[in-house]
Amino acid sequence: MKLSQIKTQILSIILLFLFIYPTLTIEIHAENQVSDTATGLRISPPIFELSLEKGLSNQEIIKLENTGDKTQTYYPIVYSFVPKGEKGAEEFILPEKSDETYSLAKWINISKKGITLEPKGKIAVNFSVSVPENAEAGGYYAGILFSTQPNNLLETSNIQIASQIGPIILGQIAGETTEQGSIIEFSVDKGLYNYPPVNFVTRFRNTGEIHLKPTGKIEIYDIFGRKLDELIVNENLGNVLPQSIRKFDNEWFLNEFIIGKFTANVILEYGKSNNYVTESISFWILPWKEILIGLLLTIVSLTLLIILIKKYNAHIAKKAIEKHIKEENNKNSK
Structure with missing residues (x-):
């Protein structure tokens, strides 16, 4: 069996395991809806990106659908959240236990009454975001999660995120803010490869006051300066919250015999001002077995x-x- 086939089988087993095993965090997905088999609930949209103004209120709607085969009652609760790790996961925290610097939870109004849905039943839930006059410009973040447990139980016990589902809210209050980011790492997992694939890691740090969505590409050149290939970085348009780091992985594979020294340049663009940052790295591909x-x-x-x-x-x-x-x-x- 070829090495590539073995790697493919191992990857398939890992993905199957991650699909079956319940997780304690919720990933940000750039999709129109997200579902949870544990609660039988489907939510749309999974992400709100709101432009907010001081002294004004935004009126929004969350669409719920019970995809299960039994009647369920869902209870909403508002959380603050912070990044967990560097892959786009969130850690949800009760507002009173969170740092209020970037918390939007304190300005969200939603009824905490239970919402009962029959199988295949649907409903639109209203909520508002009311920004005070003295709010500072910048980014603010929260999540509205729905659970089959009443709010008073969730607020007084350990939070089990695996049994909750809901949208995250990325808000930005208009005004003078700082958009600033940098690439703190652009690397490969080895300096010398026998043959592709080559695994790239790009880590972007947001040192500004609002969330950023860095996008760009990795360009790969041979020793003669000829461009061989191009990879898309952050193809899923993931956000990087203020004062946090996000890691982006890319794999490069070329279906032809190659040998020698190669250079990769990463170019990322971010923010409304179209700021960009770049980094470069070199690596070797020497198929030593064939050479030997x-x-x-x-x-x-x-x-x-x-x-x-x-x-x-x-x-x-x-x-x-x-x-x-x-x-x-x-x-x-x-």
């Missing part, structure tokens, strides 16, 4: 050639000596 086999074959071929040449020369010399002796014998016989 080639060297061994060359050595064996040269050795055989030398042996054959020596044998040929010895044969020629022997013939010359025999001819000379024969000529001498003929002279002596006369």
Whole structure:
């Protein structure tokens, strides 16, 4: 079995495991809806990106659908959230236990009454975001999660995010804000490869006051400066919250024999001002097994050639000596 086939099977098993095993965090997905089999609830949209103004209120709607086969009652609760890790997951925190610097939860108004839905039942739930006059410009974040447990139980016990589902809200209050980010790492997992794939890691740090959505590409060049390929970074348009880091992974594979030194340049653009940052890295692809086999074959071929040449020369010399002796014998016989 080829190495690529083994890797594919291992990856499939890992993905199947992650699909089956319940998680304690919710990923941000750039889709129109998100579902949870544990609660039987489908939510739309999964992300609100709101432009907010001081002293004004935004009126929004969340669409709920019970995709299960039994009647369920869902209870909404508002959380603050912070990034968990560097892959786009969130950690949800009760507002009173969170840092209010970037918390939107305190300005969200939604009825906490239970919402009962029959199987396949649908409903639109209203909520508002009321921004006070003295609010500072910048980014603010919250999540409205729905659970089959009453709010008073969730607010007084350990939060089990796996049994909750709901949209996250990314809000931005208009005004003078700082958009600033940087690439703190652009690397490959090895400096020397036998052959592709090459795995790139790009880590972007948001040091500003609003969430950013860095997008860009990785350009790959050979030692002669010829562009071989191009990879898209942050193809799913993931957000990077203020004062956080997000990691983006890319894999490069080329279906042809390549060898030598290569250079990769990453270029990311972010913010309304179209700021951009770049980094470069070099790596080698040397298929040493093939090179070693080639060297061994060359050595064996040269050795055989030398042996054959020596044998040929010895044969020629022997013939010359025999001819000379024969000529001498003929002279002596006369």
